[in-house]
Amino acid sequence: MAPTSAFVTPSTLAKETTLKDGYIIDERDKAKVAHNEFSDDIPVISLAGIDEEHPGGRREAILKKVVEACEEWGIFQLVDHGIDVELINEMTKYTKEFFALPDEEKLKYEMSPGKHKGGFLISSHLTGEAVANWRELVLFFTYPVQGRDYSRWPSKPEQWKAMVEAYGENMMNLSCKMFELLSEGLGLDKDAYAKSMGDISQHLVVNHYPKCPQPELAVGLKRHTDPSSITLLLQDHVGGLQATKDGGKTWVTVRPIKNALVLNLGDHAYFMSNGRFKSADHQAIVNSIETRTSIAVFMNPAQDAKVYPLNVKEGEKAVLEEPITYAEMNNRHKNRYLEIVRLKKLAKEENWSQEELDLKLSQLN
């Protein structure tokens, strides 16, 4: 049976010449910079020599660069990270094969949020979005291992499952190295940061942004911060990931670097560092020339882990009044995002000025 119109994927809609209504964004959300107008402002950090811990060894210099990038941007690219290129190639290959399958096959794994632990989605897992994202995705819950529901992992292409497992494991190991650097950067013991996270959880979001008939009217993934502690993103050569460090005034398109991983910090890192590290403000835009894929690995603390700055310096105010659980932090993050969506919709319907909208947005906590 053909999928109902509500479940026509962007891959199928890409064959039309005009963009469907539900995907048309507001004038004020239009991208300021093109998907392929690449910037070199985002730091690129090599992890070569990260284990040279002696005074004056490479680790010191790497740590310094990581801390600076976390403070200025909350986003940077990692090269010489030690992940096998073969694994990256295979993961990319099977990802592309999956999204090339017919809608019927992909929709077999359609996920109902709250009901299914993982699967295929169009646009987002959130209900209440005013405008859809021009994206399809597959969500895999990978850690803790006992939380995996393999029945939600697509069985085509056949090798994908094993690749996701291996990729998740490699990203877990790399993330643990990065948590050590964040910890040291905050002036703490190497293992303090990861310890505060409890049983670390991980999920993968494999994003697919088909070519779009009217890309200037659509967005691949709306502006957001991730709730995670860190996110490791593998993007292909196309480009479309954009970040801002000044609240949306200026944007940069992250230059794709073959086999590099883009590391961005999420809200958890912002809170744990008492606001010293930025939670990267970012979005993904689309184009009419090439389909784009990206693989995001979200590293999160356990749901019941305590979220509160690890060290509040004398004379400093804590960014949180009291400790909350990660579940609560995540909930607030989601509600805040949906409140922004609601205000923007209202602003459009009631013709608010930019100043009026900005004022309302600044009043959100």
Ligand SMILES: O=C(O)CCC(=O)C(=O)O
């Ligand atoms: O596809 C991208 O470049 C960004 C993806 C992203 O930000 C996310 O999945 O949270």
Ligand SMILES: [Fe+2]
């Ligand atoms: Fe993101």
